[in-house]
Amino acid sequence: DAGVIQSPRHEVTEMGQEVTLRCKPISGHNSLFWYRQTMMRGLELLIYFNNNVPIDDSGMPEDRFSAKMPNASFSTLKIQPSEPRDSAVYFCASSDNSGANVLTFGAGSRLTVL
Amino acid sequence: RKEVEQDPGPFNVPEGATVAFNCTYSNSASQSFFWYRQDCRKEPKLLMSVYSSGNEDGRFTAQLNRASQYISLLIRDSKLSDSATYLCVVNHPNAGKSTFGDGTTLTVKP
Numbered sequence: 001d002a003g004v005i006q007s008p009r010h011e012v013t014e015m016g017q018e019v020t021l022r023c024k025p026i027s028g029h030n031s032l033f034w035y036r037q038t039m040m041r042g043l044e045l046l047i048y049f050n051n052n053v054p055i056d057d058s059g060m061p062e063d064r065f066s067a068k069m070p071n072a073s074f075s076t077l078k079i080q081p082s083e084p085r086d087s088a089v090y091f092c093a094s095s096d097n098s099g100a101n102v103l104t105f106g107a108g109s110r111l112t113v114l
Numbered sequence: 115r116k117e118v119e120q121d122p123g124p125f126n127v128p129e130g131a132t133v134a135f136n137c138t139y140s141n142s143a144s145q146s147f148f149w150y151r152q153d154c155r156k157e158p159k160l161l162m163s164v165y166s167s168g169n170e171d172g173r174f175t176a177q178l179n180r181a182s183q184y185i186s187l188l189i190r191d192s193k194l195s196d197s198a199t200y201l202c203v204v205n206h207p208n209a210g211k212s213t214f215g216d217g218t219t220l221t222v223k224p
Contacts, residue, residue: 035214102160105159
C-alpha cells in the first residue's frame with residue numbers, strides 16, 4: 001500500500017487566493033482526518049469523516065475553510081480566501097476504525113500564504 | 115487547560131542515557147493512548163500503543179496510570195537516531211478522534 005497520499009507537498013500563494021489540498025486515504029480505511037500543525041498551536045484537528053460523512057468539524061477555524069469527501073478514496077480541504085495566518089503544515093490521516101483508532105498520516109502539505 | 119499536556123523540553127541527553135517523558139490528560143473517560151514520533155519536517159508516526167498493564171518494545175517502555183491520568187514513555191540506552199519529537203495521543207471515548215499533545219523534543223548527543 002502506498003500509504004496516505006497528499007498533494008501538493010508544498011504550496012506558496014498570495015493572500016486572497018484559493019487553496020485546495022488533496023488527500024487519498026489508505027484503501028479500506030473508513031475514517032479520514034485533517035490536521036493542521038504550527039509551531040504556536042501544535043497539531044490541531046480540523047475535521048474528520050467516517051464513511052465519507054463529516055462527523056466533527058468543530059476544529060475548522062472559520063467559514064473560509066471547507067472540507068469534502070465525495071468518495072472513500074478522496075478528500076479535499078479548501079481555503080478561500082487564504083490569509084497569511086493560514087500558513088502551516090496540513091496533514092491528512094486515515095484509520096480503519098478497528099477500535100484503537102491508530103492514525104496513519106500523509107507526508108503533509110506545507111502551505112505558505114504571503 | 116489543554117486536554118493533553120506534555121513537558122515540551124527540550125531534553126538534551128548523551129548517548130546511552132535513559133530518559134523519561136510524561137503526559138497528562140484531562141478526560142478521565144479516555145479509552146486509548148499512544149505515543150507517536152515525529153522527525154523534523156516529517157509526519158507523525160505511531161511509536162507504540164499504551165496499555166494499562168504497561169508494555170515494552172525493545173528499549174521503549176510505555177505505561178498508563180488511569181488513576182492519576184498520566185502516560186509515560188521511557189527510553190533506555192538512547193541512540194542518536196532517537197532524536198525526535200514525541201507526541202502523546204489520547205482517544206476520546208465513543209468518538210473517532212484523537213487529541214495530540216504538543217510534543218516533547220529529545221536530542222541525543224554523542
